Amino acid sequence: MPGLAVNVIDIDDPADPRVDDFRDLNSVDRRPDLPVLPGGRPGRGLVIAEGVLVAQRMIASRFETHAFLGVAKRLAELDADLRDPSLTGVPFFRATAEVMAEVVGFHLNRGVLAVSRRPATLTVPDILDSARTVAILEGVNDHENIGSIFRNAAGLGVDAVLFGQGCADPLYRRCVRVSMGHALLVPFARFDDWPRGLDLLRNRDFQLVSMTPDPDAVTLAEAVTADKVGFLVGAEGPGLTASAMAATDVKARIPMSRGTDSLNVATAAAVAFYERARSGTMGE
Amino acid sequence: MPGLAVNVIDIDDPADPRVDDFRDLNSVDRRPDLPVLPGGRPGRGLVIAEGVLVAQRMIASRFETHAFLGVAKRLAELDADLRDPSLTGVPFFRATAEVMAEVVGFHLNRGVLAVSRRPATLTVPDILDSARTVAILEGVNDHENIGSIFRNAAGLGVDAVLFGQGCADPLYRRCVRVSMGHALLVPFARFDDWPRGLDLLRNRDFQLVSMTPDPDAVTLAEAVTADKVGFLVGAEGPGLTASAMAATDVKARIPMSRGTDSLNVATAAAVAFYERARSGTMGE
Structure with a gap:
């Protein structure tokens, strides 16, 4: 069985810019999942998967997961999924529940997030x-x-x-x-x-x-x-x-x-x- | 067409005890709709209907509505329903949206509440x-x-x-x-x-x-x-x-x-x- 494809990186500082894609998920004017922000400014339009099951489905989908943020327990639960070669070199930011809560802006009881950009639109x-x-x-x-x-x-x-x-x-x-x-x-x-x-x-x-x-x-x-x-x-x-x-x-x-x-x-x-x-x- | 069966009473003071049945609807330890409060203390177990449609259904049901709290606009919308003889003498507490928000503990955009006690249990x-x-x-x-x-x-x-x-x-x-x-x-x-x-x-x-x-x-x-x-x-x-x-x-x-x-x-x-x-x- 191959090792983990992802690159596990510990995050201790909630202000670390490497986890910006997961920041302020509930913020009206900064949240990363909006393609267009209030006032018409362009947003990032990132796609966020919450929890083990949805993260697994993102990995299995045509969406290319480019980072994870999660607690150690969820990293262990996703062990088999995170060996997928498509995830080679993708960062898994490991943090405590407290650090995660600081980053996302609220306590997230699912314990893991995955993020991707939007793939090409289908017609x-x-x-x-x-x-x-x-x-x-x-x-x-x-x-x-x-x-x-x-x-x-x-x-x-x-x-x-x-x-x-x-x-x-x-x-x-x-x-x-x-x-x-x-x-x-x-x-x-x-x-x-x-x-x-x-x-x-x-x-x-x-x-x-x-x-x-x-x-x-x-x-x-x-x-x-x-x-x-x-x-x-x-x-x-x-x-x-x-x-x-x-x-x-x-x-x-x-x-x-x-x-x-x-x-x-x-x-x-x-x-x-x-x-x-x-x-x-x-x-x- | 008969007049209103309900008795319209203006409420200016959110602390008025006559609207206690509608007070603190989201409070974990005081909300009036719980039959049993945290810690096992008996609660009031009142039944709360929110909005015009649900209030109309409470009036039509076997639940005996014993009070309303609402803004003037909703009183007007319920005009025909509030002529029902079963509501004779039931108070309709009329208040502004601001006073209602103070009573219930949050802004309620449906603008009207009806309350009843629990009827006899069916077997x-x-x-x-x-x-x-x-x-x-x-x-x-x-x-x-x-x-x-x-x-x-x-x-x-x-x-x-x-x-x-x-x-x-x-x-x-x-x-x-x-x-x-x-x-x-x-x-x-x-x-x-x-x-x-x-x-x-x-x-x-x-x-x-x-x-x-x-x-x-x-x-x-x-x-x-x-x-x-x-x-x-x-x-x-x-x-x-x-x-x-x-x-x-x-x-x-x-x-x-x-x-x-x-x-x-x-x-x-x-x-x-x-x-x-x-x-x-x-x-x-």
Whole structure:
């Protein structure tokens, strides 16, 4: 078994500039994960993985981890992962929990962070060539919901997540955390032209299904008929825009009780993904 | 149209004892929604509804609202609801946002609170006589997950939520908020004897379905066969205990991609509820 690929470096001084990529993670105007800072100044847009499981997923992903910061216990837990040749020479900054807390700005009970730069952006056509089921988001600007959608997509066999207009950044720290790291593994891309870009799917024989609470829509189980499917979901409250819905093939509803709100958007997406996984498994 | 049933009282002094039921909502050792305070001292166990929608649901529920605290704008928005004769003489404490923030201990952007005492506890047999689909929770101790399960239960036609061992309080403030008030509307009860109390369901011809990520389990779609069904879900991570699973009729899995985590417990519950709503709607 090869030795550690990473280069373990002890950090005693929280002000050490070598750990700047992990500094002030909650700061509104300095946090390293924002591509654009308040006021429009360019940010670093780094991608931060928190905890052993998410760090492992970053190592396994197309994101190139360029540093770690963690306590000795987590270094030991990641031992097998840190032998990966792709990590040769990458620094693992080892520190106490107290020093880590000083650097990141709060006590981080997961005990380890990994950081990467953003890899080259994928395009919608890049992704569609090998996809059979995709999620398409419009106006979903809550990081927790986007993270949950990535987690649900990974769990339920969805091949990619595509972003229409008005969505938040899927590589924001909280989103990556809530996704359990699947925001780094499930391919995603943004439409340049919305909703006209949906033609890219139509031209590849995807059935486009708008998820809506509209009681006049057909049920989800009736709606999904094609071999390749894109599920469109909109933000809670407003839902999908009329122009996005008009660009799809069918409106589908989840059978709901009268007098209740629609489901949370990530839950509605999970139900749509399940309907697809269910049919695939059950041979319907 | 009758006038307001509530008695509007202006509150200028945040120290006014008449609003004590809304005081220090985030305080670890004084918050009014805990039935038991740290150290085992008895708490007040009040039930707090936040925001217009959740306050409306409290008014419509079996919980007897005994006071409101809100800004003038929310009083106006609740105008029709506050004419309900059941609210005759109930005080609506009107205050500025600043005074409200002083009372509750933080700025509350929903602008209105309603409070009730806990009504008489329901028993499992009380609930089962009119139920066809129930959720049964074991070890679910996260308030946000419990709140989401109530919201999903209400949306997807589940008649009741039953609590086995190790679950958190569904009437905790955060749980009520995340449930969108459905924790006040969907009946719930606790088992006195766990898991033996599951016999109460078996004796009423409920099929008991354990939700599990176990790949050897049958799929959810194959598992659900009876007219009356109880879905058991356990906490993320540990899942259901062996003794609870042994007391059920079938283990069911959601078809998942390899190498992923199981879904969040509230999402897994939503998928199970959907499978049931789907079959009901589709006449399978």
